[in-house]
Amino acid sequence: MPADLVRPWLAEQARRGEYRVTPVPFSLLRGWHFEEDGGNLRHESGRFFSVEGLHVTADGLPPGGRRQPIIVQPEVGLLGIVAREIDGVLHFLMQAKMEPGNINSFQLSPTVQATRSNFTGVHRGRRIPFLDLFLERGRSRVLVDVLQSEQADWFLAKRNRNMIVEIDEDVETGEEFRWLTLGQLLRLLRLDNVVNMDSRSVLACLPTAGAGPRAADGPDDTGVLRSFHDPAAPSVHGMSEILSWLTGVRSVRELDQRRVPLREVEEDGWLFSGTEIGHRSGRRFRVIGADVAASNREVGSWTQPMIQPQVPGLMALLVKRIRGTLHALVQARVDVGHLNVAELAPTVHCRPADHTGPGREPFPPFLADVLTAPAERFRYDGVQSEEGGRFYHAENRYAVVEAPDDFPEELPPDYAWLTFAQLTELLAHGNYLNVELRTLVVCAHTLY
Amino acid sequence: MPADLVRPWLAEQARRGEYRVTPVPFSLLRGWHFEEDGGNLRHESGRFFSVEGLHVTADGLPPGGRRQPIIVQPEVGLLGIVAREIDGVLHFLMQAKMEPGNINSFQLSPTVQATRSNFTGVHRGRRIPFLDLFLERGRSRVLVDVLQSEQADWFLAKRNRNMIVEIDEDVETGEEFRWLTLGQLLRLLRLDNVVNMDSRSVLACLPTAGAGPRAADGPDDTGVLRSFHDPAAPSVHGMSEILSWLTGVRSVRELDQRRVPLREVEEDGWLFSGTEIGHRSGRRFRVIGADVAASNREVGSWTQPMIQPQVPGLMALLVKRIRGTLHALVQARVDVGHLNVAELAPTVHCRPADHTGPGREPFPPFLADVLTAPAERFRYDGVQSEEGGRFYHAENRYAVVEAPDDFPEELPPDYAWLTFAQLTELLAHGNYLNVELRTLVVCAHTLY
Numbered sequence: 001m002p003a004d005l006v007r008p009w010l011a012e013q014a015r016r017g018e019y020r021v022t023p024v025p026f027s028l029l030r031g032w033h034f035e036e037d038g039g040n041l042r043h044e045s046g047r048f049f050s051v052e053g054l055h056v057t058a059d060g061l062p063p064g065g066r067r068q069p070i071i072v073q074p075e076v077g078l079l080g081i082v083a084r085e086i087d088g089v090l091h092f093l094m095q096a097k098m099e100p101g102n103i104n105s106f107q108l109s110p111t112v113q114a115t116r117s118n119f120t121g122v123h124r125g126r127r128i129p130f131l132d133l134f135l136e137r138g139r140s141r142v143l144v145d146v147l148q149s150e151q152a153d154w155f156l157a158k159r160n161r162n163m164i165v166e167i168d169e170d171v172e173t174g175e176e177f178r179w180l181t182l183g184q185l186l187r188l189l190r191l192d193n194v195v196n197m198d199s200r201s202v203l204a205c206l207p208t209a210g211a212g213p214r215a216a217d218g219p220d221d222t223g224v225l226r227s228f229h230d231p232a233a234p235s236v237h238g239m240s241e242i243l244s245w246l247t248g249v250r251s252v253r254e255l256d257q258r259r260v261p262l263r264e265v266e267e268d269g270w271l272f273s274g275t276e277i278g279h280r281s282g283r284r285f286r287v288i289g290a291d292v293a294a295s296n297r298e299v300g301s302w303t304q305p306m307i308q309p310q311v312p313g314l315m316a317l318l319v320k321r322i323r324g325t326l327h328a329l330v331q332a333r334v335d336v337g338h339l340n341v342a343e344l345a346p347t348v349h350c351r352p353a354d355h356t357g358p359g360r361e362p363f364p365p366f367l368a369d370v371l372t373a374p375a376e377r378f379r380y381d382g383v384q385s386e387e388g389g390r391f392y393h394a395e396n397r398y399a400v401v402e403a404p405d406d407f408p409e410e411l412p413p414d415y416a417w418l419t420f421a422q423l424t425e426l427l428a429h430g431n432y433l434n435v436e437l438r439t440l441v442v443c444a445h446t447l448y
Numbered sequence: 449m450p451a452d453l454v455r456p457w458l459a460e461q462a463r464r465g466e467y468r469v470t471p472v473p474f475s476l477l478r479g480w481h482f483e484e485d486g487g488n489l490r491h492e493s494g495r496f497f498s499v500e501g502l503h504v505t506a507d508g509l510p511p512g513g514r515r516q517p518i519i520v521q522p523e524v525g526l527l528g529i530v531a532r533e534i535d536g537v538l539h540f541l542m543q544a545k546m547e548p549g550n551i552n553s554f555q556l557s558p559t560v561q562a563t564r565s566n567f568t569g570v571h572r573g574r575r576i577p578f579l580d581l582f583l584e585r586g587r588s589r590v591l592v593d594v595l596q597s598e599q600a601d602w603f604l605a606k607r608n609r610n611m612i613v614e615i616d617e618d619v620e621t622g623e624e625f626r627w628l629t630l631g632q633l634l635r636l637l638r639l640d641n642v643v644n645m646d647s648r649s650v651l652a653c654l655p656t657a658g659a660g661p662r663a664a665d666g667p668d669d670t671g672v673l674r675s676f677h678d679p680a681a682p683s684v685h686g687m688s689e690i691l692s693w694l695t696g697v698r699s700v701r702e703l704d705q706r707r708v709p710l711r712e713v714e715e716d717g718w719l720f721s722g723t724e725i726g727h728r729s730g731r732r733f734r735v736i737g738a739d740v741a742a743s744n745r746e747v748g749s750w751t752q753p754m755i756q757p758q759v760p761g762l763m764a765l766l767v768k769r770i771r772g773t774l775h776a777l778v779q780a781r782v783d784v785g786h787l788n789v790a791e792l793a794p795t796v797h798c799r800p801a802d803h804t805g806p807g808r809e810p811f812p813p814f815l816a817d818v819l820t821a822p823a824e825r826f827r828y829d830g831v832q833s834e835e836g837g838r839f840y841h842a843e844n845r846y847a848v849v850e851a852p853d854d855f856p857e858e859l860p861p862d863y864a865w866l867t868f869a870q871l872t873e874l875l876a877h878g879n880y881l882n883v884e885l886r887t888l889v890v891c892a893h894t895l896y
Binding site: 057074075076078116142145146147161240241243244247248250251252254255256258259339340341428429430431 | 505522523524526564590593594595609688689691692695696698699700702703704706707787788789876877878879
């Protein structure tokens with residue numbers, strides 16, 4: 001399918017698959033209840049996920065630590081894309097999928113997007129197409145298979161299995177599936193809210209070393225292709241130096257996480273009403289209830305708790321050509337829900353509105369550089385949605401911004417310049433790059 | 449120092465540094481108390497570690513899960529060895545160190561063995577020699593720097609920073625330090641309880657690719673050198689296949705961990721007395737109190753809780769030459785305290801006594817193969833101590849055992865054959881190999 005027909009096709013899917021998402025009071029959630037003992041919000045099956053309290057002690061927080069609501073979802077889900085060579089070009093089988101939190105309902109999702117509850121039938125859903133291609137070895141070649149983290153301010157140590165498998169056989173696909181090339185997907189990433197978070201996360205993990213046929217097409221003035229496709233390209237740091245730097249941050253920074261009854265978060269300023277749990281500051285996020293009625297999801301209609309951020313975030317990656325290779329400036333960031341203390345994050349990973357107005361927090365490093373950068377330095381600039389299955393209308397602005405030539409070489413200790421090949425090499429392992437940085441890695445592929 | 453003088457020197461250290469370790473009732477622990485609210489055993493400073501309850505839900509456990517005591521120590525410690533080339537051979541600066549849990553008190557420990565409390569002065573200890581060489585970049589070259597896990601049946605997600613740094617400068621060393629070569633350390637590993645767990649863990653992480661000068665000394669009939677030093681040696685699986693296999697186990701197996709008040713473990717058969725917390729089955733382990741008086745530790749005398757296993761464990765690695773390369777049979781093992789569901793563990797990782805007598809559990813895979821293997825198939829067989837700072841008289845038998853030629857090729861799904869170069873490559877990252885397998889990796893270096 002030509003890329004410019006994808007958005008009309010998604011709109012058509014939305015017309016065919018009727019759906020309706022309505023915020024509702026918690027009392028109207030079916031099968032969900034606040035536990036008597038402590039008030040955690042759970043499903044009667046004991047599965048899916050729960051909203052609990054998280055008590056975190058960490059550097060930079062008050063001595064007693066701080067409590068907040070958090071989504072606990074110990075089950076690992078599967079995000080899988082089927083790939084196949086068609087006419088000599090690798091194509092990816094993408095699905096038009098409605099997620100209740102999406103602003104525009106239908107986005108391009110991986111071929112399979114499933115929780116373990118889906119496999120085992122707790123969801124009582126219909127059979128998931130193509131799931132077998134991921135679970136049964138021998139029917140496909142594994143190109144990507146790694147557990148990656150998700151939003152660490154809203155999830156406690158959540159991970160999903162990111163997979164790409166390549167097949168040779170013909171498979172029948174329904175109307176909600178389309179084969180698209182990487183080039184087409186990168187063009188679609190230039191549009192707002194078309195390629196969903198799960199797709200971006202999985203595509204970011206695709207190994208790029210030695211790939212990059214376009215390298216021969218012309219001179220590489222920007223060092224971008226080298227940065228992506230040549231692990232031996234000149235770089236500021238070697239890989240063992242990078243791992244040592246991150247090990248240092250993970251050792252020195254403190255992060256003690258304790259699951260506590262949800263009710264305890266009241267003591268840190270969270271207010272409970274019949275329709276939401278929100279922070280009295282008006283910042284952070286709200287826990288709400290949603291009633292979802294859709295004809296073409298695994299289950300026709302359901303209710304669930306969701307998290308709604310109060311304001312959009314800004315995820316920006318400063319890039320700079322150093323020693324002939326494009327480098328990205330990343331930070332080793334500590335977030336409350338991290339499995340392993342710190343992960344690499346975009347240069348700027350914040351909600352700008354939190355840094356303005358009464359009660360604002362100080363600007364994080366490099367936010368001012370991004371906000372004041374002239375338009376021509378924005379090499380990528382788009383709005384993308386976060387996981388629409390858990391987050392309601394959660395959008396972030398993603399930007400790849402060229403740093404000026406006189407950008408200071410000295411960095412704060414938790415920041416470092418890495419090439420994209422180095423970032424991609426780290427993506428063979430879990431919990432090195434956070435989900436926001438993974439989105440920016442795949443967005444940066446649009447630079448060449 | 450010649451290797452055969454090391455044990456006499458350790459004995460001399462023991463005579464010089466007087467010490468005494470006495471189990472005492474919990475009421476005699478100074479600064480430690482059971483919290484009123486829930487009974488967690490904590491230090492008044494809020495630091496060091498605590499003994500809490502852990503409620504685990506996992507496959508294979510009863511539906512409601514199971515509770516047990518666990519050590520919670522969110523601070524990352526540093527285990528660091530200083531290396532230096534002397535007369536053309538790399539030497540490691542080892543320390544004779546008393547640990548209260550050691551059966552023979554003094555063992556060879558890393559140059560530096562420090563908790564973050566040591567750095568920040570909570571321990572009120574003396575300055576730690578050589579610590580600066582690890583924390584200040586520029587004074588040394590980093591050979592190893594990675595967070596590795598420790599005993600996952602007794603620790604909740606505990607990790608220590610394993611480091612080796614190489615220096616060129618002369619450093620003054622006290623009487624408790626000795627420079628030893630890797631060859632000497634491997635000879636000392638042939639002795640019981642001489643090289644402590646922290647040293648074994650750190651040395652296991654030493655990259656071996658391309659090393660192995662002894663390769664030229666003669667024909668390699670066993671495929672051992674190739675297995676250690678050649679990442680491209682013929683192997684059963686490629687690295688991405690191995691990572692995919694482990695990702696699969698981590699996705700499919702369930703492990704939900706929740707810290708609960710220590711008192712709750714009573715409901716799962718743990719009995720509290722004034723002197724210990726033990727399981728009514730007489731199996732598992734006991735939490736005890738210890739009074740330690742020593743002249744040459746950072747602090748002269750102290751008391752602390754410790755964990756004492758009821759019976760020793762057996763950690764055995766089956767090895768086999770496949771396609772000309774020695775392979776080790778490892779399992780992807782789920783343990784209650786794992787940070788990331790599963791880690792690679794020895795072929796056999798158990799306490800054999802748990803599988804005999806009334807109330808015994810069934811034999812795990814391959815235990816019978818190890819117990820019935822003829823003596824000549826034991827290529828390494830020794831008793832080594834676990835962390836003497838937390839565990840009282842915790843010894844395990846470590847064995848590297850050659851599998852017979854007719855060993856079945858079909859394996860249970862959680863088992864796989866890896867070369868030692870592949871295991872070493874994984875050791876550049878944390879939480880892939882558990883601490884018992886790391887000991888066996890370094891023991892296997894004695895095979896050539």
